[in-house]
Amino acid sequence: xxxxxxxxxxxxxxxxxxxxxxxxxxxxxxxxxxxxxxxxxxxxxxxxxxxxxxxxxxxxxxxxxxxxxxxxxxxxxxxxxxxxxxxxxxxxxxxxxxxxxxxxxxxxxxxxxxxxxxxxxxxxxxxxxxxxxxxxxxxxxxxxxxxxxxxxxxxxxxxxxxxxxxxxxxxxxxxxxxxxxxxxxxxxxxxxxxxxxxxxxxxxxxxxxxxxxxxxxxxxxxxxxxxxxxxxxxxxxxxxxxxxxxxxxxxxxx
Amino acid sequence: xxxxxxxxxxxxxxxxxxxxxxxxxxxxxxxxxxxxxxxxxxxxxxxxxxxxxxxxxxxxxxxxxxxxxxxxxxxxxxxxxxxxxxxxxxxxxxxxxxxxxxxxxxxxxxxxxxxxxxxxxxxxxxxxxxxxxxxxxxxxxxxxxxxxxxxxxxxxxxxxxxxxxxxxxxxxxxxxxxxxxxxxxxxxxxxxxxxxxxxxxxxxxxxxxxxxxxxxxxxxxxxxxxxxxxxxxxxxxxxxxx
Numbered sequence: 001x002x003x004x005x006x007x008x009x010x011x012x013x014x015x016x017x018x019x020x021x022x023x024x025x026x027x028x029x030x031x032x033x034x035x036x037x038x039x040x041x042x043x044x045x046x047x048x049x050x051x052x053x054x055x056x057x058x059x060x061x062x063x064x065x066x067x068x069x070x071x072x073x074x075x076x077x078x079x080x081x082x083x084x085x086x087x088x089x090x091x092x093x094x095x096x097x098x099x100x101x102x103x104x105x106x107x108x109x110x111x112x113x114x115x116x117x118x119x120x121x122x123x124x125x126x127x128x129x130x131x132x133x134x135x136x137x138x139x140x141x142x143x144x145x146x147x148x149x150x151x152x153x154x155x156x157x158x159x160x161x162x163x164x165x166x167x168x169x170x171x172x173x174x175x176x177x178x179x180x181x182x183x184x185x186x187x188x189x190x191x192x193x194x195x196x197x198x199x200x201x202x203x204x205x206x207x208x209x210x211x212x213x214x215x216x217x218x219x220x221x222x223x224x225x226x227x228x229x230x231x232x233x234x235x236x237x238x239x240x241x242x243x244x245x246x247x248x249x250x251x252x253x254x
Numbered sequence: 255x256x257x258x259x260x261x262x263x264x265x266x267x268x269x270x271x272x273x274x275x276x277x278x279x280x281x282x283x284x285x286x287x288x289x290x291x292x293x294x295x296x297x298x299x300x301x302x303x304x305x306x307x308x309x310x311x312x313x314x315x316x317x318x319x320x321x322x323x324x325x326x327x328x329x330x331x332x333x334x335x336x337x338x339x340x341x342x343x344x345x346x347x348x349x350x351x352x353x354x355x356x357x358x359x360x361x362x363x364x365x366x367x368x369x370x371x372x373x374x375x376x377x378x379x380x381x382x383x384x385x386x387x388x389x390x391x392x393x394x395x396x397x398x399x400x401x402x403x404x405x406x407x408x409x410x411x412x413x414x415x416x417x418x419x420x421x422x423x424x425x426x427x428x429x430x431x432x433x434x435x436x437x438x439x440x441x442x443x444x445x446x447x448x449x450x451x452x453x454x455x456x457x458x459x460x461x462x463x464x465x466x467x468x469x470x471x472x473x474x475x476x477x478x479x480x481x482x483x484x485x486x487x488x489x490x491x492x493x494x495x496x
Contacts, residue, residue, distance in 0.1 A: 007324050010355065011355070013354055014355040018343075021347065089338045089340055091304050094304040094305075097355070099324070
């Protein structure tokens with residue numbers, strides 16, 4: 001067991017270093033960060049009318065995080081496994097004395113690091129509200145923290161999906177659809193339809209599985225342990241699926 | 255050092271490898287021959303732990319690839335078919351990645367990387383992107399990766415494919431130099447290089463072993479030498495199809 005743990009740690013270390021390098025060795029990370037920041041700025045200032053709210057907080061900024069993650073994070077995770085399958089390096093990877101769980105964790109952490117860098121680069125927003133008023137900085141920090149955890153959940157879904165296909169484009173499209181399901185389950189429009197069709201009971205159950213519902217309280221800077229555990233559970237579940245799908249490929253189903 | 259026991263693998267209806275078993279001792283260089291689709295690569299992938307056999311087992315220095323895969327893989331160097339590499343890395347970065355995966359410590363790592371760069375003769379391209387390397391260099395970088403952990407068992411899937419005659423000779427010399435200390439399994443299409451490179455040869459056809467012996471003994475089975483033996487034993491699939 002302890003040997004397994006060591007092989008997992010080694011695998012995570014090796015794949016984390018390699019994937020993080022790959023993100024920044026190609027324009028991918030830079031393009032991702034630039035476009036994400038641009039879109040986030042656009043939605044916060046133009047769509048949410050940041051200045052017109054008259055309040056010194058970042059709620060209109062955090063409001064957009066789930067939606068932008070849904071569209072953009074699969075672009076980070078799409079290459080994680082599908083690229084290995086397409087270029088044949090998965091064969092090399094599977095011959096190394098490391099556990100698949102380790103590889104999956106390392107890959108996820110690398111993508112998550114790019115997301116963290118992106119979030120850190122939104123600091124001008126934080127400077128702006130602090131310049132304009134006296135916001136609750138603890139609340140803002142908590143919102144950022146939950147946003148980062150939620151990004152991990154989106155990336156875990158995308159990474160697992162990329163292990164099912166050997167095309168990045170397919171991994172992206174399926175990843176966005178999967179992310180949409182987890183996001184939109186709590187969208188009033190979807191929720192209303194579900195409640196009408198299947199009853200409010202089912203509607204409430206669906207809502208508890210939605211990223212939107214769980215992020216809602218965090219947007220206002222309230223840390224709910226329930227939501228934190230939910231996101232961590234989602235991440236663990238999708239890492240497990242990821243490992244399962246990669247192992248399945250190994251047993252040569254195809 | 256390397257023991258294959260009764261390996262069976264099928265993909266759907268198609269039986270790719272059918273009860274392949276042999277053992278390989280230290281100092282042996284085994285040429286694994288067979289027509290396209292005979293099951294060479296599938297067998298080698300099972301040895302490397304890349305795919306799991308339906309039946310049978312592989313022992314690498316006594317460690318089972320089924321029950322103790324990581325222990326077995328620690329003693330193995332594998333060059334997959336086509337020598338796949340990460341295109342965005344340089345050879346040095348690639349070797350560093352492999353060293354991390356093999357959990358070599360800092361001092362060991364430096365020594366191991368310098369050793370394989372010299373052995374595979376890739377010093378002059380060590381800091382160029384893999385994507386820009388020629389086919390021959392890519393194969394040598396892959397080979398360097400396989401040698402990094404100084405494995406007991408080397409599994410090389412077509413290591414000389416696509417190399418020019420000078421490079422081929424260099425790879426053969428490298429294999430000859432390492433041979434006394436290791437058990438080496440090599441698949442190849444080029445029959446001419448088998449006597450020069452291997453001291454044993456196995457011919458596989460449609461997933462089954464059809465011949466096993468020294469290159470000389472296989473060559474002496476037919477008046478036309480190794481090539482004719484190969485065609486007599488393994489050419490039947492093509493003849494059936496025709």
